[in-house]
Amino acid sequence: MTWIDISQPLNSKIGHWPGDTPFSYETVYTKEQTGSVNIGKITTSLHSGTHVDAPFHFDDRGPKINELDINLFIGPARVIDMTDQLQISRETVSRYNLDGVTRLLIKTAVPNKPEIFTEKIVPLDPDCGAFLKEKGIFLIGVDVPSVDQLDSKDMAAHHALYKNGVHILENIMLDEIEPGDYDLVALPLPIEGADGSPVRAVIKKRGSGE
Template identity: 65%
Template sequence: MKETEWIDISQPLSNNIGHWPGDTPFQYETAFTKKETGSVNIGKIVTSLHTGTHVDAPFHFDDDGERIIDLDINIFIGRARIIDVSAFKEINVATLSQFDLSGVTRLLLKTAVPNQPHTFPEQIIHLDAQIAPYLQASGVKLIGVDVPSIDPLNSKEMPAHHAFHHHRIHILENIMIDTVEPGDYDLIALPLPLIEGDGSPVRAVLRRCSEKGR
């Protein structure tokens, strides 16, 4: 039997990827060519840590919060469940209570907003901060969304970010799951080991699984 293939759910990084208004855009250039070095091409990137598919560290919204290097990498590897919330205008406890979250450690939400890497959305559906204690009680340790933020794009208070941090739930944003069916998957979404980082780009991948796991 052919082994189940991994599905890439990361936004491809390119010089025309959408980014937060006013933030540092992604830029790649070949800093040194093989002709110049005599042996190799050497690339250079400049980017915000919150462009494309990425993980937020608590330091992103809390001066005393942990940096990326402080986060337990096991949070970002393991069983995940995708649920389709695209039919709902609000994502709150009432919404999530309609889904079976038993045994779920990592929850990925498919919203009605199409994930288009080259276009930064003008509006998104955000998460009610009251979801955080509800999910913590269910055993969830990672929330993933297919939009750039779990809070409204113009939010300064960022209530959902703070609530999820308070309840020890980590945040994965801008995953691409438009064409991925709801269900249980193995997830790998490892951040880079950035010592001072308030976030990190990730290469997020899924593999369909049929067995129950954690």
């Protein structure tokens, strides 16, 4: 099996946080102008599309995106289907087999429609932080824009995950992905001093060969 792209495509139609910087791309210099190449420019929030949150996003003293270990974002991951759950909590997550899991990707009932910024999500309860640490999980990926309610100001789930050493990948696309074990690559860009980064997140079924 080949690698599967679970990233939202970055284009002018992609949904973004209300009031935040939308994504845009333009060709600033054409090959005709330069005599050799086309040169483009992007403008975007670091939280548009599929992205990683750095702890600095919600904690002034937290590490910036370029300070995170890249090995966090490369390796085995398990996809679980929580589309029948009304909440993501210690109780509901503990119903799944997470033995040996270090990276957990959660599929919810929210359909992946990148051009629409969803108004309703299933957030994580803060009690997930300690539970995931107990299980040995250090990366969680969700198919929605945030692990907290969209109108949250205290960002309780973000803080609980960080306190327990769990890093955050958001806006992955899992609609067509079956539960199971995969290899994951979701590398953030080394943007010095940044609070997050877009990523190209891809997975491949484990044991599928090259």
